[in-house]
Amino acid sequence: MNLTEKAALLSGKDFWHTEAADGAPSVMLTDGPHGLRKQAGEGDHLGLGDSNPATCFPPAVALGASFDPDLVAEVGTMIAAEARAEDVAVVLGPGINLKRSPLCGRNFEYFSEDPHLSGLLGSAWVRGLQSGGVGASLKHFAANNQEHDRLRVSADIDERPLRELYLRAFERVVRDADPWTVMCSYNAINGVLASENPWLLTTVLREEWGYAGLVVSDWGAVRDRVTSLAAGLDLQMPGVGGASDAEVVAAVEAGELDESVVDRSAGRVAALAARAQAAAAERPARPLAALHAEHHDAARRIAGHCIVLLRNEPVGDAPLLPLTPGSRIAVIGEFARTPRYQGAGSSRINPTRLDSALEELRRLHPDLTFTGDDPAEASAAATAAEVAVLFLGLPAEEESEGFDRAHLDLPVEQLDLLAAVLAAQPRTVVVLSAGGVVSVPHPEQVPALVQASLLGQAGGGAVADVLTGRVNPSARLAETVPLRLADSPAFLDFPGERGHVRYGEGVFVGYRWYDARALPVTFPFGHGLSYTTFEHTDLGVHGRPDGLDVQVTITNTGAVTGREVVQVYAGKPASQLTRPPRALVGTAVVELAAGESRVVRVDVPLHALESWFTGYGWAVEAGEYTIEVGASSRDLRARTHVSLDGPDLRPLLHLESTLGEVLEDPVAGPLVAAGLAEMAPDEADDVEGMGQMLMSFPIGRVLTMAGGAVSTADIQALLDAANQAR
16 A cells, blocks of 8 residues: 555544555444444434444443453443444443542443452453454543543543553453453543553553554544654544545655554554454354344343342331332332433443333232322322332433533432432332432431442343342442542542643542541442342462462351352552552452352452552562452451562662661661761760651751761762662
8 A cells, every 4th residue: 555545544434434445444333332332324422313223231330330240241242243233343342431530420331430340340341342253442541530621631640540540440451351442532641632642552552561452542532643643543533534644644755754653553454454354254143133132131131230239228027128029019200110221422322122110010010009200199109008119310411421410419309209208108219220429318218229320221120120039139339429529539629620630639549538538438339238148257368479369258148049249358558658448459259049158269460469669660569468358348357468579669779868768778777877876976875866857858968967977979889789789
């Protein structure tokens, strides 16, 4: 290909297709990630236009609560089957950005506030999708944690939180699952747009992580095509009618861009097309009608494992849930009849069918009564029933791609409905539907509270299954529910000002923040109840060169079969770094019959225990670690300790090192202490008696007060010897 033909490969043919050139076929990329949004006509990236019917699976907000990579991989596999049937080569997902603030309008598309869980589930989704011969597009790379001013805002983040939190999940997916493409985000990072950021797209992604696939822009993220191409952005989407291609050709001809850069990126686009073509030939497409029927049933089963039972207090002799067969039930709230099952924006799926919880409950309780949002009617219905099941949540207009939420509250009319029903019927179950955190006032007054989030097209049936006990709930909160919005980590910095948002909370995001500050919360990260109970015993930890092998015995101590989500946390009480008390480093899901016990093993890779040390890089800090296993970040059932080796991570000594830092060094410290004693013999037995003020003085400046007794060369030689000894 000549230069013009190669440049043409670097932007889309239209809204959803790549260009074809000399053996490289045009391929289609289209939106996901909880279903296929293929548009047959003119395209849009805002979810405004119609799309072909496809199975709407539970969005990431629900899948994240499952804590189950096998379920997530299964969703990816089924989306791939529908994509193959629709001749789609790449599905734009998964989104694995962290839930930095509960106000982010797109939190329904993201898995968790925790990078370990996000990386684990993101890797599973990518592997599932790509096992079906369809490529993933890992997004949004990186630090895209708000919708406000999202096309321009600079996420200003120190390197340690950027590495340990906001890049960590991306790194895991890249290394473990090798997505066909990575999508750069709209925003800037520390003042440089992601689309023009060579440190992000080349230094980190390719040189450090070894990524060899294609980098594509988010739709409309490119400001300067030549700059972005030089930074490592291969494919601009959507196409802009050849204008950016001409800019690339002109830059090469003017000597401003090396043609090898064009060759490199054009080769990656051609390789993606060839890969998609080969995968399609290996995996013949199945008829969509058959897929849709199978996938709806699977979506219901999967959604059942994504529902979190937050409260289930005894009312009389037993907990309120599951509902007693034959009981008189009043179902209240429009969401029971007209479900909220997905978010709005580019991920909006046109479902093949839609189940409501009302109709599914009516199949099991034919005599139930239903009323919508009128408090007086609801009160009367609740009074006449034995149990009221009240459906509440956020309306679609309050959360979407494109804008952030203003608060965590339910609408006023729903709060009025809740008050009326609780006053009329103490046996009340509340089912919440929302894509993010919502606040229920005085949750202790609600005997049974169910977090149904957004469950996809079959979610109504899944809710009925859980309420009636056909499915034992097993999901866990993948984000903390705070008492107040003002308690949340990013409260004062979100969403920023004048084009910048400061990530001032550092590494203390989500439960790390609440646990470090010992703040009370409404519900902690990892929380979720079951219709049975579990015991955790016999915790053991064994070190390996590449990590830890954690094992614990889990026993179902209740009367019914259930699934337990085992959560492994690690902390380092004594550290050179400021750390949260604990961080999630491993999980496992185990299903046990009543009375059954099983030894569960959780692999904790070494990288999960590493921290970022500025000036050094990734390292496991030597010393003792606390390993805890439990059912949430605040429900810890077993604890042990393990000692790990690591490099000497203290900064090298120099003349600007403080006297205190030098005295702590095992080589330089005793010699300097002896020298200080000679200089001040009356204080030989109490070097620290010189005062804490001197401990903070750079040692080179202390010399100025030594009256020439010690030379700068002498001290420098001592520091060099200490550094050499390391």
